[in-house]
Amino acid sequence: MKYLHPILFLVFIFTVFLVIPATTFAQNVVQIERAREVQNVTKDGEPIRKLYEARLKTGNVVMVCDSAWHYLNRNEIRAFGNIQIDTSDEIIWSDTLYYYTNEELSLLRGRVIIQQDNTTLFGEKVDYNFLTKVAFFEEGIRLEDEDGTLIAQRGTYFQNQDSAIFRGNVQIADSAQYAEGDSLFINRETEYLQLYSNIFVADSTNNGILTGDYLEADSSGRRYVDGNSYLRQISADTTDTTHINSDQLLMLDQDTTDLVRSYGNVRVWSNNFSSVSDTLLYDSSSEVFELISNPIAWHNNIQLAGPYISVQMDSNQVRQLKAYHKTIAVQEDSVTGRLHQIKGDTLIADFTKGDISRIKIYPNSQVLYHTKNEQDEPDGAVEYSSPQTVMYFKNGDLNRVVAGKNDGFFFEEFAGLKDRRLDGFTWNPDRRPQRPQVEAVPRFPPVPTARPFELPARFLEHMLQRVPEE
Template identity: 45%
Template structure:
């Protein structure tokens, strides 16, 4: 089993330089009116208002503002600009309306807000920016796009000073390599740290891995933590096998070129070839090795292995070799009679060939119960055997065929009798009711991220696109306007 891909999230670039214009308004010598049809001072509802009207272009050292009109309410420290386009060294910004409190240094962008940078482009109908705290708040749905993919959420908050963001409500991220969704997302780009909360689901298209849980943590060290109803599903490279892993917690770590996966708490595994339960499971990809701890049970076809510690080595998604100790027990249900063959010892090694069990070798203090069949495949008594040394059970087409034992052998044949059918070894375990069944493949709970933008694009933005080289034939993805 391979581990998760290194999931990368969209970067966020929302500079507050867009509001440098409003800081400069109070210092008139720093604002240049390059173009306007009209400028006047008026009184509106008893308030003194300065108006700059008609095809307005204002510049400061930091930006160029194009707008239909600017209203400055002198007594309320309020500035309003309509149908705006702001250009800075780092961003282009569009909105239907800009409201700014020049004293509190608090701004609101309303209606078809677009923020475009070299890294990405953002769409929302509302952004509040507090310049004292460097926090931008999105109280309505927001959409980020970059060259690789898209992020959408119902609301969000961006804290520029620490380069952190929180998104809430049906958070979805998608690109050509992966899809991820959750109730909320916390991210810090500086430390490359990401946390997702509630109804987490992801699909890694490249490795064909899906996973879900209630919490996901990822950081720059390639450490991943999935908690609370954690589930992971991987499709093999041949597309012929699927492995499911369930646990309370799944951790993934990469050290140099080796990947490790550790699962804790109520671990359940299922694949076409085998299934298992344990309290703890560990996997490392360079050895293709699983380790099951704390009284695990493993099933292969009609065989159950129970032991305190079990190691399984894989090859082409099949078990190649398995060892278990101390004092494990193997139980196989006879496919015709339903009787239970049993074998135990101090240590057990099992060998497989192309996914089929070939033989089991038990070392020291061997005990065997083997139910026989007559020439008509009817029950014909059983053999009990004890050996101080090793013993080997051979299998043919997955069925117990015969055995060999060496050193201090003691045994007996018991004829067919109803009182002998239930004979059990001391450490007998047979729990078919605990065997994991084939799970359903989990799918996203949210509809796909829409291709179209969330609103009809403003004219100034469309004009900007038309003037960009190489975009004249570009598709403009936008939601169709409402009929009303």
């Protein structure tokens, strides 16, 4: 069939359409719309139609390729070289194709690209069903859309449900966020995702890092982390960093307000404040931390314990601590190491520029305060009970005390005075959270900007056609 005159070649192709307009495979019809050359051969007793530089159509699927083998008794087409497949829903490019027409199944190998709406997928071994619109990426997947890029070792993409499952070294990146994990389920229409195992999320917009065992997120801004959750937040002016560890973490975005809910073994550390509790609630609009169930909070040399503690922040500084119901505060003297103790039903501690300025405790206040002589040596202690006590501080040291009617006494210095304790005393410096020594970092190198292979010629031609004229 070589070197046919162009007119004779066109006549031949027209004759092919007249004589053999279609071949039926099960319920599918394969049409040869054009071909530079057609050969009918028999191999191992099986009839095969070989086509070169062909354009084929079956149903709503149109394919062009360098060559194709049409197995007439097998419901199978094998295509090779520079393949492009067009349907009403997607365009596919590949180096090799095995297409089983009765099952609408295509085995795509080589440089595989699937383009659907604003989504482009890249892989080198893809099984795709034209009927169910499900694609299986067995040896690597790269997904690109207007929101960013996703890569993984394997993936399954469900076009009709606009959902996908990715497994193995999953990475997601855009201009502002990066996330990674061992596997991912995502519904892109609802922006709902589940990220599993060894998760790491970095948000450059909010200077935040999130890690844990499992992450669930949706379009509302809700993010839930289960198992070994960790949140690091750097203040807008970069002067302070807050670290929160817990068993579970829930983050909610409400307009301009961020809500944080931590549950189970909650530990907080920042430059000016640290705490442990069973539950933590934080509201960014009010800058209030609420510590619930067995909380202990520390600020400089002060420890505060009680069933409920609230911490009012102001520009990364502690402005006020509140504790309710049988609360006790302990301050370690910076010179003598003695432990001053204050307890009562309600305690309010105010701070000025990071230093404690006033403590008010009421009702049923009890105070044990160790005194010093002019040489800053221990010199006895004062212990009393009063309906209300207000203590004023200067540069972190006690300056003045105002108490209501009180019942108390003064202790002369003696050997065991430093060990005297009020009822309910608790002092737990060993439980005080410390700044993490090792920063959380990604496990994987950055998502490559380059595609995983040299782009096929027909794909490049298609992209050039999509470029708008200036």
